[in-house]
Amino acid sequence: MAVSLGVFSGMRFVAAQPHSGNLLRSVTMAVHVPRKGLGKPGRLLVTSATVSETPSSPKVRGIMKPRKISTEMQAICGVDEISRTQALKQIWAYIKENNLQDPENKKIIICDEKLKKIFAERDQVGMLEIAGLISPHFLK
Template identity: 65%
Template structure:
C-alpha cells in the first residue's frame, strides 16, 4: 500500500495524471479500498489543483454567472442593463418577497403583479420552478 501511495503522489504532480488519480478505483487491486488507499493522495491532488488555479489567476465568469445584456422589461425591474442570470433571479425573488407575491396557501406559486407579468410571459400565476425558464427570452446572447 505504501508503494501505491508513493506512485500516486508522483502522478499528482502532473495535472493530466491527476485525472487518473481521481479515477483511482480502476487502478487498485480488488481487495484494497480506493478510499483508504487514496486518502492522503486526495489531499495532495486538491492542494496541487489550488496552486495551479492560484497561478493562473481567477478565471472570468462564464455561463450563467457571466453578465449579459437584458431586455427593457427586465431592466425596469432590476435597474441595470447587464446582469448574470443568477443575480437576476435573486433580485426577482427579492422583489417577490418584498411585495408579498407568493400565494399564502401554496408558497410555490407566485401571483404576478403588472411588472412581473411583463417579464413572465403575461401569466397571472407562475410556479417558482418556472421562473428561470421564463427569464430566458429576456437575456440576449
C-alpha cells in the same frame, strides 16, 4: 512547508505549499511507506505527484456571465446588464419584498404588473417556471 494528510494502507499522503511569491500553489504526493521489516528503514518511495496552479483570471461563462437585459427586466433588476443567477436572486427578492407568493401554496407566484411583463402576461407562475420565462429577456 509539508503537512502529512494521513496514512492509508501503507500509503502516506503529503501536501506541500511553498513560500508565497513562487508560482507553484500546491503539491500533493502519494508516498509509499514500507511496512516494518520489508524495506530499508528511513527510505520512502514517491509513487505519484501532482502539481496544481491557480489560474490568474478565470473566465466567466454560462449563467454566471453578465448579459444585457430587456427594459422590462431592467425595471425589476435596476441594471442594464446582469448574470442569470443574479437576475433570479433579484426577482426572488422582489417577490418576497412585495409578498407576491400565494399564502396557501408558496410555490405559486401571483404576478403584479411588473412581473406580468416578464412572465408573458400570466397572472400566476410556478416557481420552477421562472428560470425558463426570463430567458427571452436576455439579449444577444
